Structure formats: structure tokens, C-alpha cells
Amino acid sequence: MKTLRVPEATVTRMSIYSRFLERLDRNGITTISSNEIADGVGVSPAQVRKDLAYFGEFGTRGVGYNVQTLLKYTLRILGLDQTWQLAIVGAGNLGQALTTSRGFNARGFHVACVFDHDTRRVGQRIGQLLVQPLGQLPELAQKENIRIGVITVNNSMAQEVANIMVQSGVQAILNFAPITLRVPANIEIRNVDLSITLELLTFNLGLKAAQSL
Amino acid sequence: MKTLRVPEATVTRMSIYSRFLERLDRNGITTISSNEIADGVGVSPAQVRKDLAYFGEFGTRGVGYNVQTLLKYTLRILGLDQTWQLAIVGAGNLGQALTTSRGFNARGFHVACVFDHDTRRVGQRIGQLLVQPLGQLPELAQKENIRIGVITVNNSMAQEVANIMVQSGVQAILNFAPITLRVPANIEIRNVDLSITLELLTFNLGLKAAQSL
DNA sequence: TTGCAATTGTTATAATTTTCACATAATATA
DNA sequence: TATATTATGTGAAAATTATAACAATTGCAA
8 A cells, every 4th residue: 555645735735726727627728837836826836746746647748737637636636526415513604604605515515414403593594405403413414424524513512513423423524613622533623713814814913013123 | 133933833823722721711720731731732742832932931840831821921922912903805604604703803803894895785784793885995994993804705806805905904814715816925815715624624534445445 | 850948757955843852940748 | 958740941853844956758840
């Protein structure tokens, strides 16, 4: 087994390249160089080539990359040549936004159901979906083949929801609650904390202010 | 000037430590060790100490850190000892979610106004705020002392909105459109692409599947 | 054909980040 | 007061990641 460890930063960039290639393809561009990709997404050309090299040889020397071919490979690499059924738990503002968002209903992703704990939200309609009671999660997760759970409940509920997801056979969790969740080691978990990003900004603004003193 | 470059990953963790310390403080815990912080947020104790060392010496050997003191320092370091006025442009689902979100209205942040290009959305109420026409951005940005702009419009509008923000004196931009924006070098910009995180998950799930073959 | 220009894939180098190990300092205890 | 214990701060080592440089390959034009 040739399982070379791939840096997470590389995977992140693969996702960016892939989306850039989609755009090129839509615009009818058939060939592209690492230089142009680099320019388009704001990294160095060497970085682009190095990243791709983790997965194989996709280009032709002296020519560049075929957009369609490379796009297909990036999708395959990212696991997007199949459909991933998502369940969103927490039908608040953020949950609603994600349920109907294009990012969550494209490139192999499909929001299959939405749950909420609050009985006032249950039955409410979001896009095509009706909000289901949280208790239905185990059953529906199985029936709909949910492999990814998205947590958009508040902090106090988040761990409990994660537990239910794990029990329901979910393989990966995307957590928007700004809290560190405990899950078994075989569950993939990723946290999205929007305020962290905001605080990165203020830190850097603070640095600049300090430097200009 | 002792401007040691601080890794972005360190700043990210500072933000995590800071939030963890807030929780400890709320729970009345007064002292904590790097070990306990590490446990609480899922990093190594050496990492915690190394991160803090970028900014000074905050602990007492043999004892640990005073929670309140360290919390205060982390907030200061992150630039959160002041108020940051935000403007959100794009009053769709995500914009609405962020406008009322706690992450965007705590720890020094305050959503001061919301804008939209679409006249059907203008005047609509989100929490305490009324959606303003995009044309008002330059004027309101000045009046409300907006330093951070948040872009939650669709791809095709994002660059234009960024331009307007820059012209309006905004210093930092948080961009949720999955597209690479061009801004002057003196503007801090950060992209949040939620589908990238999703694709990180599927990449890793794919790896696991491959490894179990 | 032959030589030139373009562009990849890859090896070597540099830079960055994390981990490790321990000297140092504070507290508690006998 | 001496000793044991705890836990920080930090310098050195290891690991990781990015950059640079270039040999190899392709296509094109003379």
C-alpha cells in the first residue's frame, strides 16, 4: 500500500484547484499550466506541481494540463465522484443557510435531512425539506445512508448531538459549535469556528497598528 | 521593535485557548496548567507553552496560569480589548445567520449594519437591524466606524462588493464567497469556504476506505 | 531534422513548525 | 531548612512544509 501522507494544506489547495478548474471548464478552456493555476488561486507554481505530485502525474511537459482530465482527477481524489448524503442538526439560522446553500448541494454533496430538538421548529419547511425531530436521526440516518453529520446547534447541545450521530453510524462530523467535541478516533471530525477567523483578522490588524507606531 | 513573526496556527490556537479560558472563568476555576489546557482543547502541552511564549511569560513555575490573568492577556493579544464594528453585505440566509450569531456579537465584535444589493431585501429586518441598500455602504461605514466587512453575497457580486468595501475604508474583509478576491496588499483578507472543509472530510473518508481494502 | 521555447516532475535546499527534554523556579512537606 | 513535587519557559532536535532549481519531455518552427 503506497499510502503517502498528504498534508492537510495540500488537500485544502486541491479543493481550491478543483473549483478553479470547474470554472475554466465552464469557460471552455481546455489546457492550463501550473503557472496559470497558481496565478488564478494565489499560490506559487511550484506549490501547484508539488501538490499534484502527491497523487500522480497529470500533465504533459512543455504543454501543461488538460483541464477536463485534471478536473476529473481532482474530483476523484477529493472523493467527489460519489454522492455524500448529509444530515444537518440544528435548524436555526445557520442550519437553514447551510441546508439551502450551494456549497452543500453540489460537487457530490446533498443535504438529505434536517433535524431540530426544538418542537417549534419541527415540521417547519426549509427548501425542499421538512425539519425532523432529533429522535428520528438514527432511523433516518440509516434509511438515507447519511455519512456526514453537520452540527449547527448551540454549545450546550453539541456534544449530545455528536453522540447521537456516532451511534447512528455517521462517519464524519462537521461541527459549527465553538466547542471541542469528543468522538471516537474512527470518526472524522472538523470544526468550523467562524469567530476564530474573525479573531485572526483582528490579531493582524492589531499587529499592523503596533508596527505603525 | 521586537516584532517576532507569529505563525498563523499559533494565533488560531490562541483564539481557542482564549475561549477555553472564558469557560473556565465562568466555572469559577482560578488556576490551570498547560497540561489541562492542552487536554481541554486537544493539543500538546508543549504546544500550549510554546504558543504563549511568543507573547510573553504569563505563568508561574510549579503553579500554572491564573485563569483570569491569562484570559485578559489572550483577549488583548487577539485585539479583543476593543470593539470591532462589522458590516455584513449580503442579507441572504448566511448573512442573516451571521448577523444574529453570537460569534459575531461577542468578544469585541458587533454587527453594526447589513447591506444588500437586492431591493426586495432592503428594509427587511434582521434582529435589531434593517437591511440597507448597498449604495449606503461608504457613508455608513464611515459613520459607524466599520473596520471589518463580511461578504456573504454570491460569487458574481463578491469582487465588486470587496472593491466598494476597500473604497469605504474597511481594513479587513471576511469573505464567504468561494472565489479568490483581489484586494490591495494593505487590506487583511480571509476566506471561509465551507465546502473546502467538507471536502477535507470526504478526502479523509476516502483515504480510510482505501486503507481498509 | 535540428534547435528553441515551454512546462512538467523531481531532487535538493531552505524555512517553518512541532516535539522533546531539561534547567529553572515556586510550593508543599517533613 | 532541606527535600520532593509540580509545572513553566526555552534551546536543541526532529519533522514537516514550502521554495528553488533544473533535468526531462513535448511541440513548433525554421
